[in-house]
């Protein structure tokens with residue numbers, strides 16, 4: 001069975017999309033079948049894949065709900081699935097601005113509203129078709145993200161080393177606890193935290209990072225924080241070219257490739273003991 005992993009943080013601009021995109025290509029490098037899902041109405045991941053679909057995840061989700069199916073445009077997974085070009089293949093279910101209406105659309109249904117995405121993955125047998133399904137989450141802890149958490153086996157949390165992130169992290173752990181308490185699904189495991197856009201020359205960033213690592217050690221366990229990503233112009237260059245770091249040559253890119261392969265290795269290790 002494939003594993004579902006959400007890239008999550010209620011804050012924007014911390015690297016969720018960047019990490020999900022490059023981690024997907026890192027896993028695909030080692031021959032894994034990878035599907036990415038763009039759950040963000042802003043659809044930045046979809047932009048990176050240069051996918052231009054008129055129908056998107058929102059339509060698929062709505063169509064997977066029996067009570068809503070009749071009143072919405074039909075949409076098939078096969079029409080929507082987008083394949084990357086380049087050296088290795090990564091699949092994408094695109095997102096779109098319609099997703100911002102998800103909460104309202106499902107407000108009246110009787111089926112559990114937090115399990116729509118999980119049911120959708122099940123109905124389509126996606127965990128059998130892929131080794132990994134990576135979900136790029138929007139910067140909220142709203143119903144869409146609760147759907148991602150309920151559908152996920154694991155989560156990866158990119159963050160910036162500041163005081164706000166520290167508070168945000170504690171809030172996020174609380175949400176995981178709430179999901180476990182509901183008792184409907186198993187809460188996802190925290191696989192890794194990834195400090196991003198870190199400036200180690202700034203003393204207060206170092207202090208904030210140390211504090212955050214302490215919080216992670218106490219709540220989740222030791223060794224769950226990856227080595228920091230610094231602010232890398234090279235990474236911006238790859239993204240504006242709509243490519244992963246694996247499509248570039250040169251030392252800066254080799255270093256970045258090594259880091260994303262490192263994250264892929266941690267994901268694989270985590271998944272292997274959970275088969």
Ligand SMILES: Nc1ncnc2c1ncn2[C@@H]1O[C@H](COP(=O)(O)OP(=O)(O)O)[C@@H](O)[C@H]1O
Pocket residue numbers: 011012013014015016017018019044139196197229230231232233235236239
């Ligand atoms: N390590 C990094 N170095 C330089 N720029 C980065 C780095 N990580 C992310 N960025 C840039 O920061 C912005 C926000 O990243 P993004 O992945 O879109 O965050 P999120 O999905 O959490 O909103 C993007 O423009 C991205 O290119």
Ligand SMILES: [Mg+2]
Pocket residue numbers: 016017018040044045136137
């Ligand atoms: Mg994003």
